[in-house]
Structure formats: C-alpha cells, structure tokens
Amino acid sequence: DVVMTQSPFSLPVTLGQPASISCRSSQSLVYGDGKTYLTWFQQRPGQSPRRLIYKVSIRDSGVPDRFSGSGSGTDFTLEISRVEAEDVGIYYCMQTTHWPYTFGQGTKLEIK
Amino acid sequence: QVQLVQSGAEVKKPGASVKVSCKASGYTFANYDVNWVRQAPGQGLEWLGWMNSHSGKTGYAHQFQGRVTITSNTSITTTYMELSSLTSEDTAVYYCARGHAFDIWGQGTKLTVSS
Numbered sequence: 001d002v003v004m005t006q007s008p009f010s011l012p013v014t015l016g017q018p019a020s021i022s023c024r025s026s027q028s029l030v031y032g033d034g035k036t037y038l039t040w041f042q043q044r045p046g047q048s049p050r051r052l053i054y055k056v057s058i059r060d061s062g063v064p065d066r067f068s069g070s071g072s073g074t075d076f077t078l079e080i081s082r083v084e085a086e087d088v089g090i091y092y093c094m095q096t097t098h099w100p101y102t103f104g105q106g107t108k109l110e111i112k
Numbered sequence: 113q114v115q116l117v118q119s120g121a122e123v124k125k126p127g128a129s130v131k132v133s134c135k136a137s138g139y140t141f142a143n144y145d146v147n148w149v150r151q152a153p154g155q156g157l158e159w160l161g162w163m164n165s166h167s168g169k170t171g172y173a174h175q176f177q178g179r180v181t182i183t184s185n186t187s188i189t190t191t192y193m194e195l196s197s198l199t200s201e202d203t204a205v206y207y208c209a210r211g212h213a214f215d216i217w218g219q220g221t222k223l224t225v226s227s
Contacts, residue, residue, distance in 0.1 A: 048207060048217040092157055096212055100173045103157045
C-alpha cells in the first residue's frame with residue numbers, strides 16, 4: 001500500500017501568518033493518464049471532512065484563495081498564506097492513484 | 113442541492129453486524145461511485161471500500177476484506193455499508209463520500225460497539 005506521510009503532526013500558527021503542511025508518498029502518485037490524484041481535506045472540530053484541493057493544486061469552489069496546493073511525484077505541500085481563526089482543524093492528504101486509497105495521518109492546525 | 117444523508121447512530125454488541133445507509137440526492141446517482149471512510153475516536157481517516165453505482169462493482173481495503181459489504185438500491189439512490197463481527201475497535205464515525213474525487217461527504221454515522 002502507498003504510505004502517505006504528513007508533517008508536522010501539530011502546527012501552531014499566529015493569526016495572519018503563513019502555514020505549510022508537507023505530504024510525502026511512498027510511490028509516485030502519477031497515474032497512467034498523466035494526472036496526479038492527490039487531494040487535501042480540512043476537518044473542523046465536530047464536522048465531516050471537506051475537500052479543499054484536488055489533483056494537487058485545483059482549489060474547490062468556495063475555498064478561499066489563501067489556500068494553495070503544489071507538488072509533484074511524491075512530494076506535495078498545502079500552504080495557507082495568512083491563517084485565520086476559521087482554519088483551525090485537522091488537514092489530511094489522500095491519494096487515489098493507487099489501490100487501496102490511503103490517507104496521511106493528519107496535521108492539526110491551531111492558533112498560538 | 114447535492115448531498116449525502118446517512119442513517120443515525122448505532123450501538124451494537126461485540127460479534128454483531130451493523131448496516132449503515134447513505135442516501136444521495138441532487139445528482140445522477142449512477143454517475144458517481146460511493147466510498148466509505150471511518151474515523152475512530154481521536155484518530156485519522158481510514159478508507160474501507162468503494163462501490164461503482166452504475167455497475168455495482170465493489171472493492172475493499174485489505175484489512176476489511178471478508179468483513180465489509182457495500183451494496184446499493186438504485187431505485188432509492190441509497191448505498192449501504194455492512195460491517196460484521198464487530199469488536200470495540202470498530203467504534204468510530206463512518207462516512208460515505210461521493211466519487212473518486214471525494215467531493216461530497218455525508219454527515220457521519222457514529223457506531224459504538226460495547227458489551
């Protein structure tokens with residue numbers, strides 16, 4: 001199975017400051033069609049996960065443009081340009097290139 | 113609007129089975145797969161399996177093979193996830209999510225397994 005490794009585990013950030021989360025896969029996530037199926041989710045306390053970004057860098061409708069995704073192959077990053085209070089929660093990366101689908105262990109973002 | 117609505121919380125004894133439903137609305141059911149994901153208390157997300165809503169084909173994560181069954185009733189646009197031989201380690205919130213893209217999620221169904 002593809003192992004997804006996120007870092008850091010915990011991310012304390014000052015309001016208005018940037019934040020960055022790394023996600024590394026144990027195999028390349030480039031599928032046979034040339035696309036990379038790496039997705040980022042946000043899970044606020046007590047809520048279902050919400051998709052933020054798919055195929056590495058495509059932001060979902062309604063997701064603030066302070067969120068951005070980048071990367072290729074086995075190395076990916078989620079960046080928040082200026083953290084706001086509503087960004088508190090746990091962030092997960094997930095790959096759906098290889099069977100079975102696998103998630104990273106999550107990164108907990110909190111406000112300092 | 114597009115949504116997935118799941119059945120309510122369940123409490124089961126060890127050794128029992130549970131069947132959770134996920135009703136889709138606001139889109140063409142057959143056009144999207146349905147996935148099942150769970151989250152144990154204080155833990156991360158774990159993918160259980162998937163069903164192609166058009167063909168009925170299914171696939172399951174290795175650790176759940178033989179214990180999980182995903183089915184659907186297309187006439188009522190509902191997908192079901194049945195988990196058998198429950199233990200306390202199956203205590204979790206179970207989610208359904210739409211498609212290969214996981215773009216829409218259900219509200220979650222809390223399962224408690226306790227004697």
